[in-house]
Amino acid sequence: MAARLAQPAAEEKIGKLRNPEYRATMIREALNDPPPIDFSQIFLFPDGEARYDHRSEESLQAHAQRLGLSRPRLLSHCLWKKQVKPSSIILKPTI
Numbered sequence: 001m002a003a004r005l006a007q008p009a010a011e012e013k014i015g016k017l018r019n020p021e022y023r024a025t026m027i028r029e030a031l032n033d034p035p036p037i038d039f040s041q042i043f044l045f046p047d048g049e050a051r052y053d054h055r056s057e058e059s060l061q062a063h064a065q066r067l068g069l070s071r072p073r074l075l076s077h078c079l080w081k082k083q084v085k086p087s088s089i090i091l092k093p094t095i
Contacts, residue, residue, distance in 0.1 A: 023076050030072035039064065039071045044078065 016022050039061035043054045056062060064074040 017076065027070070027072045027076055031070055034072075037071075039075075 017026075040056060040059045042060045043058055044060070045051070060071060060074060060078075064071045067074065069077070
């Protein structure tokens with residue numbers, strides 16, 4: 001059986017965001033070559049009990065438009081400034 005390469009833990013990846021140069025590079029690269037992510041289908045779990053009845057105006061795409069931020073910059077802001085845990089970011093569930 002082939003050995004699996006160790007993947008950095010989510011917390012380690014988020015820890016890199018403490019470096020402002022890394023954040024700027026990450027945002028610049030995402031703007032130059034956008035990831036194939038539909039930000040209109042990504043939501044943050046609210047504080048308190050988890051909800052799954054998200055509305056389109058609550059998506060990261062809608063927040064970015066309201067705040068006048070690029071989607072990569074908003075995601076960086078959520079993960080770094082607001083210290084949102086990666087497990088709090090969800091794709092819209094399909095039921």
